Amino acid sequence: MTTLNIRRGAEFSRIAGLGVARGENAVPNEDIIEPINSSDEWIRKMTGIVTRVRADEDTSVLDLSERASLIALEQAGVSGAEIDAVILSTITYPHMTPGGAPVLADRLGSTGAAFDISAACAGYCYGIGQADALVRSGNARNVLVVGAEKMSDFVDPADRSISYLLGDAAGAVVVSASDTPGIGPTVWGSDGAGSQLIRQTTSWLDVRDDRDTAFPTLVQEGPSVFKWASFKMAPVAREAIEAAGVTPDDIKAFIPHQANIRIIDQMVKQIGLPEHVKVGRDIVDSGNTSAASIPLATERMLRDGDAASGDLALQIGFGAGLVYAAQVVVLP
Amino acid sequence: MADTTEILAGLAEIVAEETGLDTAEVQLDKSFTDDLDIDSLSMMTIVTLAEEKFDVRIPDEKVKDLTTVGDAVTFIGAAQG
Numbered sequence: 001m002t003t004l005n006i007r008r009g010a011e012f013s014r015i016a017g018l019g020v021a022r023g024e025n026a027v028p029n030e031d032i033i034e035p036i037n038s039s040d041e042w043i044r045k046m047t048g049i050v051t052r053v054r055a056d057e058d059t060s061v062l063d064l065s066e067r068a069s070l071i072a073l074e075q076a077g078v079s080g081a082e083i084d085a086v087i088l089s090t091i092t093y094p095h096m097t098p099g100g101a102p103v104l105a106d107r108l109g110s111t112g113a114a115f116d117i118s119a120a121c122a123g124y125c126y127g128i129g130q131a132d133a134l135v136r137s138g139n140a141r142n143v144l145v146v147g148a149e150k151m152s153d154f155v156d157p158a159d160r161s162i163s164y165l166l167g168d169a170a171g172a173v174v175v176s177a178s179d180t181p182g183i184g185p186t187v188w189g190s191d192g193a194g195s196q197l198i199r200q201t202t203s204w205l206d207v208r209d210d211r212d213t214a215f216p217t218l219v220q221e222g223p224s225v226f227k228w229a230s231f232k233m234a235p236v237a238r239e240a241i242e243a244a245g246v247t248p249d250d251i252k253a254f255i256p257h258q259a260n261i262r263i264i265d266q267m268v269k270q271i272g273l274p275e276h277v278k279v280g281r282d283i284v285d286s287g288n289t290s291a292a293s294i295p296l297a298t299e300r301m302l303r304d305g306d307a308a309s310g311d312l313a314l315q316i317g318f319g320a321g322l323v324y325a326a327q328v329v330v331l332p
Numbered sequence: 333m334a335d336t337t338e339i340l341a342g343l344a345e346i347v348a349e350e351t352g353l354d355t356a357e358v359q360l361d362k363s364f365t366d367d368l369d370i371d372s373l374s375m376m377t378i379v380t381l382a383e384e385k386f387d388v389r390i391p392d393e394k395v396k397d398l399t400t401v402g403d404a405v406t407f408i409g410a411a412q413g
Contacts, residue, residue, distance in 0.1 A: 045371070046371065046373065222372065222373075223373060224376075224392040226372075226373045226376050227376040227377075227379070230377070231380050260373075
């Protein structure tokens with residue numbers, strides 16, 4: 001009987017480099033309140049957001065991705081040519097095909113495998129789980145994971161449900177082979193019964209068939225999403241800690257998707273994190289940047305001294321799908 | 333199964349914990365939004381904690397019908413059967 005060869009990869013993987021690129025403009029609440037008949041005070045109270053970063057009109061998702069990736073590559077000490085796989089998580093790349101990842105790979109000098117994933121605000125953690133598996137299976141040695149969004153292309157300025165939260169940014173990391181464990185097991189899943197809680201307003205076919213149909217934008221059932229994220233994600237986060245074989249006392253930083261400060265605060269309470277754990281709250285200045293928000297918050301915590309290289313961080317992404325993923329990682 | 337007084341007392345504890353209000357202010361005729369100044373996200377927290385405390389399910393689409401504390405107490409009592 002003929003048997004197949006299989007590859008055996010590195011025993012462990014780790015995040016070797018991190019880079020981010022925020023939209024060029026910090027947009028204050030005052031600039032967006034008129035169409036939603038709201039106030040700076042209300043937005044701060046309900047979301048914690050003071051400004052959201054938004055990109056220039058001629059800056060694309062791939063421009064943001066490239067800027068973030070170049071920083072991550074430099075920090076990791078890896079050239080574009082050494083990247084064997086590029087995973088781009090985005091819901092705002094404006095082409096159904098080709099994917100954005102091959103174009104990004106080409107810009108960086110990589111001819112490695114390249115594909116997009118659609119896991120919305122969980123996309124970065126989905127990508128980390130995939131990269132970890134690729135490195136340990138031997139199918140890649142260096143994987144570039146990018147979470148990138150230009151959400152401002154898909155917002156309705158008059159929408160009171162989600163548009164005012166959203167920002168544009170990219171976060172990139174290089175996941176490489178490692179002598180020691182740097183990425184804990186990924187705890188992930190979906191709940192498609194909640195597929196309508198965060199959604200695109202209309203299908204592309206509706207736009208094709210009826211020229212009067214408005215360009216699709218994003219909407220959400222805010223209170224329902226708050227309830228799901230705040231209370232259903234806490235057990236997932238605890239499971240990720242347990243799966244990594246550590247305790248909450250070992251965690252130095254909690255870096256959740258930056259959906260809403262109220263969700264973040266409630267999650268901290270529900271998970272029962274010790275007081276010493278620093279919490280990522282980059283949403284205050286950057287807004288909700290979907291797949292980019294966790295690397296953005298990570299970069300901010302490292303820059304502000306709230307976390308240091310080598311610290312254990314619990315990260316969890318959750319969003320439209322509904323989908324979610326969490327893991328404990330060693331910070332680069 | 334709890335009676336109205338017990339449900340009100342339990343709900344008042346949850347509301348007080350979430351809002352910082354005194355439990356005595358949480359009365360049957362009080363409106364969650366107009367009288368107790370509870371926003372939509374705090375309301376979801378209260379609903380979730382009430383579901384756990386009273387072992388009932390309060391569907392998200394029903395929450396908007398719970399205008400007063402009395403509405404919530406009645407719903408929870410009926411859900412407990």
